[in-house]
Amino acid sequence: MNQPAAVPTEAILTRNFGRADSYTLTAYRETGGYAGWAKALALEPAAITDAVKRSNLRGLGGAGFPTGTKWSFVPKGHAGPIYLVINADEGEPGTVKDRYLLERDPHALIEGMLIAARAIGSRLAFVYIRGEYITPWRRFSAAVREAYDAGYLGRGLDVVVHRGAGAYICGEETGLISSLEGRKGWPKLKPPFPAIKGAFGAPTIVNNVETICQVPHIVNRGPEWFAALGTKTQGGTRLYSVSGRVRRPGVYEASVAVTLRQLIYEHAGGVTGNGRLKAVVPGGASAAILRADEIDVTMDVDGLRNAGTMAGSAGVIVMDETVSIPDALRVVARFYAHESCGQCTPCRETTGWIHRMTERIVEGRGHKEDLDTILDVARRGTGTTICAFYDGAVGPYISYIEKFRAEFEALIRHA
Amino acid sequence: MSPRHPQFTSEQLAEVRRLQGLYPDARGALLPVLHLAQEVFGYISEEVEEYVAGLFGLAPAPVHEVVTFYTMYFREPKGRHVVSVCHNLSCHLAGAPAILDHLRRRLGIEPGGTTDDGRVTLLAVECLCACEMAPMLQVDDRYEGNLTPETVDRLLDQLR
Numbered sequence: 372m373n374q375p376a377a378v379p380t381e382a383i384l385t386r387n388f389g390r391a392d393s394y395t396l397t398a399y400r401e402t403g404g405y406a407g408w409a410k411a412l413a414l415e416p417a418a419i420t421d422a423v424k425r426s427n428l429r430g431l432g433g434a435g436f437p438t439g440t441k442w443s444f445v446p447k448g449h450a451g452p453i454y455l456v457i458n459a460d461e462g463e464p465g466t467v468k469d470r471y472l473l474e475r476d477p478h479a480l481i482e483g484m485l486i487a488a489r490a491i492g493s494r495l496a497f498v499y500i501r502g503e504y505i506t507p508w509r510r511f512s513a514a515v516r517e518a519y520d521a522g523y524l525g526r527g528l529d530v531v532v533h534r535g536a537g538a539y540i541c542g543e544e545t546g547l548i549s550s551l552e553g554r555k556g557w558p559k560l561k562p563p564f565p566a567i568k569g570a571f572g573a574p575t576i577v578n579n580v581e582t583i584c585q586v587p588h589i590v591n592r593g594p595e596w597f598a599a600l601g602t603k604t605q606g607g608t609r610l611y612s613v614s615g616r617v618r619r620p621g622v623y624e625a626s627v628a629v630t631l632r633q634l635i636y637e638h639a640g641g642v643t644g645n646g647r648l649k650a651v652v653p654g655g656a657s658a659a660i661l662r663a664d665e666i667d668v669t670m671d672v673d674g675l676r677n678a679g680t681m682a683g684s685a686g687v688i689v690m691d692e693t694v695s696i697p698d699a700l701r702v703v704a705r706f707y708a709h710e711s712c713g714q715c716t717p718c719r720e721t722t723g724w725i726h727r728m729t730e731r732i733v734e735g736r737g738h739k740e741d742l743d744t745i746l747d748v749a750r751r752g753t754g755t756t757i758c759a760f761y762d763g764a765v766g767p768y769i770s771y772i773e774k775f776r777a778e779f780e781a782l783i784r785h786a
Numbered sequence: 787m788s789p790r791h792p793q794f795t796s797e798q799l800a801e802v803r804r805l806q807g808l809y810p811d812a813r814g815a816l817l818p819v820l821h822l823a824q825e826v827f828g829y830i831s832e833e834v835e836e837y838v839a840g841l842f843g844l845a846p847a848p849v850h851e852v853v854t855f856y857t858m859y860f861r862e863p864k865g866r867h868v869v870s871v872c873h874n875l876s877c878h879l880a881g882a883p884a885i886l887d888h889l890r891r892r893l894g895i896e897p898g899g900t901t902d903d904g905r906v907t908l909l910a911v912e913c914l915c916a917c918e919m920a921p922m923l924q925v926d927d928r929y930e931g932n933l934t935p936e937t938v939d940r941l942l943d944q945l946r
Contacts (some may be wrong), residue, residue, distance in 0.1 A: 452810065464874045464913035495810075502821070502858045503870075503914055505927040531808045536817050537857030539912065553809075553816030554848070555855035571810040614876035614917035621918045656875060656913075686917070688876055702878045706912050712855075 383588055383608050384581065385624040388475050394510050396517040399478035405523065407587030411486040414590070419490035423586065426594035427606035432458055432542070432579030433655065433683045434759070435605075435672035438586075444566035445491045445574045454575040455488045455496040456551065457583060459511075460535050460542040462501060463655035464706060465686025468610035469580040471622050473500065473507035476584065477514035481523065481530070483583035486590055488528045491576050495529050499547050502535040539710035543758045544577040546712065557714045558758035581610060601627040605671040613639040615651075615689035627671040627682075635666065635689055644691030650775070651690065654683025656703050657763030659770035660696075680766070696775040697782055700767060701729040707764035717752035718761035725749065725768055737783035742772055789831040789863075798826060802841055813842055816852060820859055829860040857911070865900045865907035867945045870924040873910045876917035881933075885921045886910055888935045892942060906945060 387393040387402055399405070411419055424439030445453055457480065461469040472480060484496050500508045512532050518524045538556045540546040545559040548570045569575025585607055589597045598606035605627045611634055614620045618640030625638065631653055635642065642648045648663040653670065659680040661668075668678045675682045690699065708726035713719045728745055731737055749768040752761055772779055794802065802819050806812035819841065823834050830838075830853050832846075839849040853859045871877075871886045886897070889908055893901055897910040916922045919931020923938075930941060 461915045462913060463915075465876055465917050466913075467915050467918050470915055501915075502817075502856070503924060506929070533814075534818060534821060535856070536821065536859060538855060550817065551814055552811065553813035553842075553852070555851055571814070573810070612917060614920055615879045620876075620920070652875075688879070688917070690879065694879060699875060699878070702873070702875050706874055709912055 381608075382624055384472065384476070384479070384584055384610055385622070387479075388471065393475045394477055394514060396478060396514070396521060399476070399482075403591070404478055405482050405587075407589075407591035408482050408485045408523070411489055411590050416490045416492060419486060419590065422594045423490070423589055424594075426585075426589045426597040427601060427604060428582065428585055428589060428597065429605050429672055430579055431581040431585075431609050431685070433463060433657075433681075435682055438578065438582055441566065441578070442487070442491050442576060444564065445576060446567065449492070449574055452495060452571075452573045453491055453493045454570045454573055455484060455491060455493040456544075456547065456570055456575055456577045457484065457496065457498040457580060458542060458544065458547055458577055459498055459500040459504070459507070459580045460547055461504070461580075461684075462539040462542045463657065463684040463686055464703070465612060465614055465652060465655050465688040466684040467612040467614075468622055468685070470504060470507050471610065472580050472584055473504065473511045477511040478518065479584040479587060480511070480580055481514060481518045483586040484530065485523060485528055486586050487576070487578065487583055491574075493576070494527060495531070497531045497533050497551055497570070499533050499535060499541070499551055501541075502537050508532065508534055538712070539706075540712040540758075540760060543760060546758065547577060548575065555712070557712055558760070560757055602669060602671045602674065604673050609670075609685055611638070611670070611685045611687055613687045613689065615687075616642055616644040616691040616694065617689045618643055625670075628669045628674075631661070631666040631668055631670060631687070634670065634687055639687075639689070642689060642691050644693045647692045649690050649692045649694055650696060650699075652686070652688040652767075654681045655686035656688070656706060657681075657766050658683045659766040660774060662774055680770070695733075696771055696778050697729065697733050700771040701726075701733045703767045703771075704729045704764075707760075711760065711764075715756040715761065717755045718764070721748055721752050721761070722764055725764075732779060732782055732786075735782065735786045737779075737786050739780075739783055741783065742776065742779055746772060789827045789829055790833055792823070792827050792831075792834045792837040794823075794826065798822065799841075806842075813844070816842060816849070817856070820849075820853065824859060829863055831861070860907075863900070863904070865904055867905065867926055868907045868909065868924075869941075869945075870909040870911040870914070871897075872912070872914045872916070872920070872922055872924075874913035874917075876913075877920040877922060880920035882921040885923070885933050885935070885938060888938055889942075892939070906942070 541556040546556040550556040623638040704726040805815035922931035
C-alpha cells in the first residue's frame with residue numbers, strides 16, 4: 372500500500388492537553404494564553420473579521436462554512452443587542468473533540484469568544500453545552516469564573532453557560548437557538564438567517580467550540596500562518612476523533628490536508644478486527660461512507676466533498692472486514708429515527724420507516740424490493756425539510772446500500 | 787418538596803430568579819430551571835410542570851412540550867442511579883450489545899426500567915460522544931469507558 376509521509380503538525384489546539392492542570396488560567400497564561408486577546412484589543416472589529424476571512428478558517432462543527440464570512444453577515448451599525456452563541460452541543464456520532472477542548476483547554480474558548488465578540492459587536496455570549504456533558508460543563512464554568520475574577524470577562528463581555536437536556540437536533544444552529552429560548556429544539560426556517568434574526572430575535576452568530584478555539588491563534592500568529600497550515604480553500608489544523616476498529620482510538624490534531632489513510636494508519640495505529648479495512652465514515656455518522664479503496668483523500672471540506680462525502684465534524688469511524696455494513700446501517704438508522712425532531716413530515720416518517728426496514732433486513736425478513744424502495748424514498752425527501760438533519764441521514768442510507776449492496780442482498784436472499 | 791406537591795425553598799426560588807435574569811427573555815432559563823426541579827423533586831411530574839410553568843408565567847402546555855422533547859427529563863420516578871449505555875455506532879462496533887446484555891441480566895431489567903429496590907435505572911442511549919473509550923456508559927454524572935463485563939460488575943457494586 373502506498374503510505375504517504377506523515378504531515379508534520381505543530382500542536383496548536385492540543386498544545387496544553389498533556390498538562391495535568393491544563394484547564395487552569397495559570398497554565399493557560401504560561402503557554403501564551405490571552406496574548407491573542409491583547410492583540411485583538413488593538414484591532415478594529417472589522418480588521419479582526421478580515422483576518423479570520425484571510426485565514427480560511429471554516430466552521431468545524433459540521434457545515435464547514437467560512438467563519439469570517441459568517442461574522443460579516445451581522446448587519447452593520449445594528450443598534451440593539453447582538454449575541455454570540457457557542458455550539459457545545461456535541462452530538463454527532465463519532466465525535467469527541469469539543470469535550471476535550473471544554474475539559475482541557477476551556478480558556479482557549481473564552482479567549483476566542485472575547486475576540487469573536489469584539490469582531491461582531493456582541494456584549495453577551497451563550498455557551499450551549501449538551502446536558503450529558505457534566506464534567507465539561509463544570510470545568511468550563513470554573514474557567515468562566517476565573518476569567519471574571521481576572522477581569523477578562525465582565526468588562527464588555529458577559530458569558531452565560533447554558534446546559535441542554537438531551538436532543539441531537541439542538542446541535543443544528545436554529546434548533547439550538549429554539550432550545551436556548553426555552554422551547555423544544557425545533558429548527559427554524561431560513562431566511563431569516565440567525566446573523567439577521569437569531570436568539571431572542573436579535574442578530575446572532577453561532578459558532579462551534581473548536582472553531583472559536585482557533586481564533587486566538589489566528590490573531591496572535593497571523594492569518595497567513597494559519598492559512599498555510601491547510602489547503603488552498605481551508606486553513607489550519609483540526610481535531611480528528613478516531614474510533615471504531617483502530618489500534619489507538621483517540622483525538623488527533625493534524626492539518627486539514629492530512630489524508631484519511633494517514634489518520635487511520637499513522638495516527639490511530641492501523642486497523643484492528645481482522646486487520647483489513649472495509650469501510651470508514653470520515654466526518655461523523657451523517658457523512659457518506661467510504662470504501663477501503665477511497666481513503667487517499669485529504670480531510671479538508673472540499674477534498675471530502677469532491678469524494679462524495681463530507682468533512683462534517685471530523686469524526687472518523689473505522690470498520691474492518693468483519694463488520695456487517697447492514698448491521699451498521701441498522702444502528703445508524705435507529706439513531707436518526709430516535710433523533711428526528713418530528714417537525715417535518717418527510718424526515719419524521721422516513722427515518723422511522725427506514726429504521727424498521729433495516730431491522731427487518733438484518734433480522735432476515737427482508738424483501739428483494741426493499742433496497743430500491745429505501746433508496747427511492749430516501750432520495751425523495753432530500754432537500755424538502757427545514758434543516759440539514761434529514762439530508763444528513765440520507766448520506767448513510769444511500770451510501771451504505773450503494774457501496775455494499777451485495778451484503779444487503781445476501782441477507783435478503785437468505786431471508 | 788415532593789413531586790406531587792412541589793415547592794422550592796426561598797433559596798431555590800432565588801436561584802430560579804437568578805437564572806431567569808441571565809437571559810434577555812426569562813423563558814431562556816426554562817431548561818436550567820427544569821434541571822433544578824428534577825434535582826430537587828426527583829422527576830418532572832405533571833404537578834412539577836405546572837409549578838414550573840407558574841414560575842415563568844406560562845401555561846403548563848409549553849412546559850410539557852419541553853419536558854417531553856428532551857431525553858434527560860424523567861417523567862416518572864427514576865432509580866437512585868442512572869446507568870446510560872451508549873448503543874451508537876462506535877460503541878456498537880466495540881461490543882456495546884454485550885455490555886447492555888450483561889447489564890440486563892445483572893439488573894434483571896430492560897432498558898427504560900428501574901430495579902425493584904429503586905437502586906438503578908438502565909437506559910440505552912444515543913451517542914454520548916466518548917467514542918474513543920468505546921464501549922462506554924454514563925453513570926450519573928460521570929463517563930466510564932473501555933468497558934468489560936468485569937468493569938461493569940465493579941461499577942454496579944459501587945452503586946448503593
